[in-house]
Amino acid sequence: xxxxxxxxxxxxxxxxxxxxxxxxxxxxxxxxxxxxxxxxxxxxxxxxxxxxxxxxxxxxxxxxxxxxxxxxxxxxxxxxxxxxxxxxxxxxxxxxxxxxxxxxxxxxxxxxxxxxxxxxxxxxxxxxxxxxxxxxxxxxxxxxxxxxxxxxxxxxxxxxxxxxxxxxxxxxxxxxxxxxxxxxxxxxxxxxxxxxxxxxxxxxxxxxxxxxxxxxxxxxxxxxxxxxxxxxxxxxxxxxxxxxxxxxxxxxxxxxxxxxxxxxxxxxxxxxxxxxxxxxxxxxxxxxxxxxxxxxxxxxxxxxxxxxxxxxxxxxxxxxxxxxxxxxxxxxxxxxxxxxxxxxxxxxxxxxxxxxxxxxxxxxxxxxxxxxxxxxxxxxxxxxxxxxxxxxxxxxxxxxxxxxxxxxxxxxxxxxxxxxxxxxxxxxxxxxxxxxxxxxxxxxxxxxxxxxxxxxxxxxxxxxxxxxxxxxxxxxxxxxxxxxxxxxxxxxxxxxxxxxxxxxxxxxxxxxxxxxxxxxxxxxxxxxxxxxxxxxxxxxxxxxxxxxxxxxxxxxxxxxxxxxxxxxxxxxxxxxxxxxxxxxxxxxxxxxxxxxxxxxxxxxxxxxxxxxxxxxxxxxxxxxxxxxxxxxxxxxxxxxxxxxxxxxxxxxxxxxxxxxxxxxxxxxxxxxxxxxx
Numbered sequence: 001x002x003x004x005x006x007x008x009x010x011x012x013x014x015x016x017x018x019x020x021x022x023x024x025x026x027x028x029x030x031x032x033x034x035x036x037x038x039x040x041x042x043x044x045x046x047x048x049x050x051x052x053x054x055x056x057x058x059x060x061x062x063x064x065x066x067x068x069x070x071x072x073x074x075x076x077x078x079x080x081x082x083x084x085x086x087x088x089x090x091x092x093x094x095x096x097x098x099x100x101x102x103x104x105x106x107x108x109x110x111x112x113x114x115x116x117x118x119x120x121x122x123x124x125x126x127x128x129x130x131x132x133x134x135x136x137x138x139x140x141x142x143x144x145x146x147x148x149x150x151x152x153x154x155x156x157x158x159x160x161x162x163x164x165x166x167x168x169x170x171x172x173x174x175x176x177x178x179x180x181x182x183x184x185x186x187x188x189x190x191x192x193x194x195x196x197x198x199x200x201x202x203x204x205x206x207x208x209x210x211x212x213x214x215x216x217x218x219x220x221x222x223x224x225x226x227x228x229x230x231x232x233x234x235x236x237x238x239x240x241x242x243x244x245x246x247x248x249x250x251x252x253x254x255x256x257x258x259x260x261x262x263x264x265x266x267x268x269x270x271x272x273x274x275x276x277x278x279x280x281x282x283x284x285x286x287x288x289x290x291x292x293x294x295x296x297x298x299x300x301x302x303x304x305x306x307x308x309x310x311x312x313x314x315x316x317x318x319x320x321x322x323x324x325x326x327x328x329x330x331x332x333x334x335x336x337x338x339x340x341x342x343x344x345x346x347x348x349x350x351x352x353x354x355x356x357x358x359x360x361x362x363x364x365x366x367x368x369x370x371x372x373x374x375x376x377x378x379x380x381x382x383x384x385x386x387x388x389x390x391x392x393x394x395x396x397x398x399x400x401x402x403x404x405x406x407x408x409x410x411x412x413x414x415x416x417x418x419x420x421x422x423x424x425x426x427x428x429x430x431x432x433x434x435x436x437x438x439x440x441x442x443x444x445x446x447x448x449x450x451x452x453x454x455x456x457x458x459x460x461x462x463x464x465x466x467x468x469x470x471x472x473x474x475x476x477x478x479x480x481x482x483x484x485x486x487x488x489x490x491x492x493x494x495x496x497x498x499x500x501x502x503x504x505x506x507x508x509x510x511x512x513x514x515x516x517x518x519x520x521x522x523x524x525x526x527x528x529x530x531x532x533x534x535x536x537x538x539x540x541x542x543x544x545x546x547x548x549x550x551x552x553x554x555x556x557x558x559x560x561x562x563x564x565x566x567x568x569x570x571x572x573x574x575x576x577x578x579x580x581x582x583x584x585x586x587x588x589x590x591x592x593x594x595x596x597x598x599x600x601x602x603x604x605x606x607x608x609x610x611x612x613x614x615x616x617x618x619x620x621x622x623x624x625x626x627x628x629x630x631x632x633x634x635x636x637x638x639x640x641x642x643x644x645x646x647x648x649x650x651x652x653x654x655x656x657x658x659x660x661x662x663x664x665x666x667x668x669x670x671x672x673x674x675x676x677x
Contacts, residue, residue, distance in 0.1 A: 005056045012050035016043050034674060041667040048660035051651065060646045068147040068637045070106035071139065071173075072096055075154035075180070076123050077114045077130045079599055083155055085180040086125050088621045092153065092178065093123070101632055105639070109148075111135070128512075128564075130154075133161035140171045149616070149637055151627075153178040156603030162477075165609050174616035174636070178624060181602030187216035188600060189240070189267050190278045199316035202289040205252040212247045212267050214240035223268045224249060228261065238267070255287040260508045260589055278598040282568075282591040284509040292318045292494050297328045297350060298341035300368070307466035308339060312490055314483040325350045337362065337494040342463065344370035351377040360456045360493050366463025367417050380452060381429075381459070384421030391415035392462055393436040394446050401529035402430045402449055403492050404505045404519050404558045408481050411436075413471045416446065416462025423461065427452050432489075435461070449492065456493050502582045504575050505558075512593030516563040520552060520575055522582070534578035535559050542570040542587075568592035 020043040024035045074093060080086055093110070096102060112118050113135040114127030132154065139150060150173050158164060168175055193211040200206035212224060219241040226234040234251055255261070266280035273279070296308055309320040323331065325346050328338070332353060339362040340347060354361055365374065371385045394410040410433060418435075422444055433447040449458045472482035505519040522533045535552035548566075552559035552575075568590045576583040611618040619627050631637065 005054070008054045009051070009056055012054060013047055016047035016050060019043075019046050034670070037670065038667055041663045041670075044663040045660055045667070048656055048663065052653070052656055052660070055649060055653075056651070057647050057649050060648050062644045062646075064642055064644065065639050066642050067105065067107050067639045068149070069109055069143060070096075070102065070631065070637075071109050071111065071143065071148050071150040073111045073113055073117075073135060073139075073150060073152050073154075074123060075114070075130065076112040076118075076125060077127045077159075078125060079130065079155055079157055080180060081125045083181045083599070083602070085155070085621060089125075089153055089180065090123065092621065092624060096151075096628070099628055102628060105632060106637070130157060130159045131161040132156075132158045132164040133167045136164055136167040136171050139173070143171075143173060147173075147637060147640070149174045149176060149631065149634075151176050151178065151631075152607075152610070153180065153621075154607070155180040155599065156607040157599040158603075165606050165613070168610045169613055171614070173614065175610050175614040176616045176627065176631070177607040177611045177618040178627070179602050179604055179607050179618060179620045181604075181621075183601060183604050185215065186274045186600050187218075187220075187270070187272045188275060188278070189214055189220070189222055189270060189273060190598070191265060191267050191281050192246075194265055194281045194283055196283055196285060197316050198286065200255040200285045200287050201291060202255055202258055202287055204255050206255055206285060207250065207252050208234075208265075210249040210265055212238065212249065214245045216240070216245075217242050220270050222270060224266070225268065226253070226263055226265045228263050233263070253285075255285065258287050258289050260284050260286050262509075262589060262591070275598075275600050282512065282593055284589060284591055286508045288317055292337065292490070293335045294318060294320045294337045294339065294490065294494070295328050295331070295335040296320060296322045296339045296341055297325055297343075297347065298322065299324055299344070299346050300342075302341070302463070303466040304364070304463055305341065307469045308341075308486070311469060311479070311483045311486045314479065315487050318487075318490065329353060332357075337490060339364060342366050342369040343374060344368075345373050347373070348377070358453060358455050362489075362493055363457070363459045364463065364465075365418065365459065365461050367419070368463075369419065371419060380427050380450065380457070381423055381425045383419060383423045383461075386419065386421040388420040389417050390420040390437065392418055392442075392446055393439070394433040395436050395441065397431045397434055398557050399529065400430055400432050401521060401523060401557060403488055403503065404521055405432060405488070406481065406485065407556065408472055408485055409475055412475060414464070414467040416460075416464055416468075418446075418462040425450070449489075456495075458489060458493055500584070501580070502575065502577065502584045504584050504586060506586060506588055508587075509589040509591060512568055512591045516566060516588075516590060518561050518563060518573075518575075520559045520561075520584075521557070522559070522577055522580070529557060533559075533580070535575060536578065537561055537563075537573055537575045539563065539566065539571050539573045541567075542572060544569075566590055 020039040023042060024039040072093065074089060080089060096108065102108065110120065112120055112123055113132070115129040115131055117135045117138045150171065152175055154177070156179065190213050191210065192213045195209040197206055210224065214220065219239065221237070221239050224236045224238055225232055233253055236249060238247055240247070253263070262282065262284045264280060264282050269276045269279050294312055296305055298305055305322050309322060312318050312320050329349055337360055338354060340350065341364045343351070343363070365371070365383070367389050371383045375382050375385070393415050394413055396405065396407050396410050427450055429445065429448045429450040431445040431448045433445070435442045435444045435446045446462055447458070447460050449456065469479060469482045473479050501523045503521045510516045518537060520535055522530050522535060524530045531554060536549055537552065538547055538549050540547040550561050550563065552561045570587070570589050572585065572587045574583055574585045608618045617630060
């Protein structure tokens with residue numbers, strides 16, 4: 001407590017005493033017992049009041065010891081089982097748990113990682129993907145500003161993600177690597193990569209690119225073969241040597257039938273190969289007999305035009321043409337959907353043509369839009385004309401139920417520029433995104449859809465959507481999320497199909513290393529999303545005829561079920577509603593492929609670089625005897641004594657206030673009892 005505060009307290013006591021004596025001893029040579037009691041109570045009252053005003057405080061310092069964290073991160077992918085390291089890993093984890101010296105010196109935190117990082121020490125070694133980069137990114141946030149050495153137990157084989165050697169340095173913690181596997185080099189032919197489009201068009205040929213690699217010292221001959229069922233559709237003889245150890249093959253295959261066509265690409269193994277699983281890859285192509293042509297009509301250039309084109313054309317079923325209003329009128333019969341970008345008077349003939357054809361359209365309005373023209377040519381809504389612009393953030397309407405929308409973290413997207421003012425709709429609309437200004441919901445739509453006279457329309461009240469696509473890439477390291485969002489909107493607008501009470505969102509085929517997730521929406525008779533429904537999916541393997549039933553789980557504005565546990569094969573399914581007599585059927589295929597079984601050895605070089613770059617050491621799983629001793633003897637990992645300083649009041653405010661009230665009340669009652677009031 002400061003000296004100044006102590007002096008204030010002493011001075012308050014003197015003032016309180018003098019005032020009490022002045023009031024009850026004034027002009028009296030002696031005091032009665034009652035006056036002495038009254039003086040005491042008055043002293044307590046005045047002194048308590050002054051203490052409340054001064055509010056004296058003192059510093060309370062407490063000391064505690066903070067132990068460093070030892071983060072044990074174990075690779076939980078199926079490659080650990082494939083390399084016969086499962087038992088070695090379990091023994092190492094058990095040794096760490098049972099080591100009393102480690103538990104005394106460190107806070108032990110156990111994680112497993114594969115596709116994602118999980119706070120658990122339960123290991124199954126069955127996950128299909130490994131992303132070490134993501135684990136390091138999570139650790140850099142979890143253990144920021146702490147002493148937390150990391151023990152990374154892995155084979156170092158990453159199936160997707162950025163190079164983890166560079167992301168390891170961002171963790172800013174020593175990373176001790178335990179290498180699972182050996183360094184023995186085996187003779188091996190491998191189908192390193194196969195690139196193919198997801199869609200093809202009937203009676204066309206689609207391109208395929210295959211990259212084949214060879215690891216060995218002697219010259220070998222083999223054959224690359226692509227089969228569909230029992231028929232061989234492509235083959236090529238290949239020769240490799242120590243110097244010529246890779247080949248890039250480019251060829252085309254015919255698309256003769258509509259539907260999902262499955263293929264198997266294979267490099268024929270040689271006799272001395274140990275791992276033949278990485279010699280083949282199954283792939284599929286969906287052959288379609290029609291293509292959606294989309295016209296983006298604009299009379300000036302803008303980055304949004306390129307963003308729309310790239311995003312929509314990410315789906316091979318769609319083709320986008322950027323045209324002027326006059327060019328559109330000459331080619332309008334070639335398009336199934338029209339996007340009108342910031343229309344003005346030059347679009348007059350385009351609006352008349354669309355109205356005459358009762359065609360679907362997508363309006364994009366922004367800072368260069370002629371709103372007087374739009375209001376005059378659109379009966380469904382009116383936009384206030386203020387000649388001022390505003391930047392609007394987006395927030396997802398989770399109650400949107402026209403089609404399934406995933407949350408892309410729209411709140412993190414840059415604002416779109418739009419005209420300031422409210423918009424009034426004359427018909428019912430479904431809002432996908434709302435306008436926000438500095439986190440305040442304006443209750444105005446930023447992106448909305450509506451249907452009228454069998455015509456579907458959407459309106460985006462903002463420009464610079466190219467920034468959204470860029471931000472989506474920064475958030476997810478991929479354009480896929482944003483492209484899928486815009487693709488669903490285009491699919492809805494390009495279709496004239498009547499809305500169903502049960503919508504199911506699924507792919508025709510799934511790669512073997514991808515999650516098989518099916519989404520569904522169910523509506524009541526008023527076409528309102530029903531969040532109280534119970535949905536089940538009955539899945540049947542077409543070859544074995546074995547059926548399995550899985551329940552859907554409500555997640556946001558849709559129901560989801562994860563079917564990743566299903567083995568590779570062809571499946572038919574039926575989604576049924578428990579309370580309503582509605583159902584929908586379909587079929588999909590899961591391709592056989594396990595990325596984790598493509599590796600023969602541990603990636604020793606990268607794991608040793610990770611350890612070296614972070615001032616740590618690397619160990620092979622068979623030689624970890626010195627690892628635990630190294631952790632215990634390292635002077636960087638010692639407990640730190642820390643202090644916590646809190647400023648607390650000398651007397652609790654409530655107690656002091658209660659004492660003040662009590663003293664005043666006693667004085668009043670006693671005076672009243674003695675007839676002095």
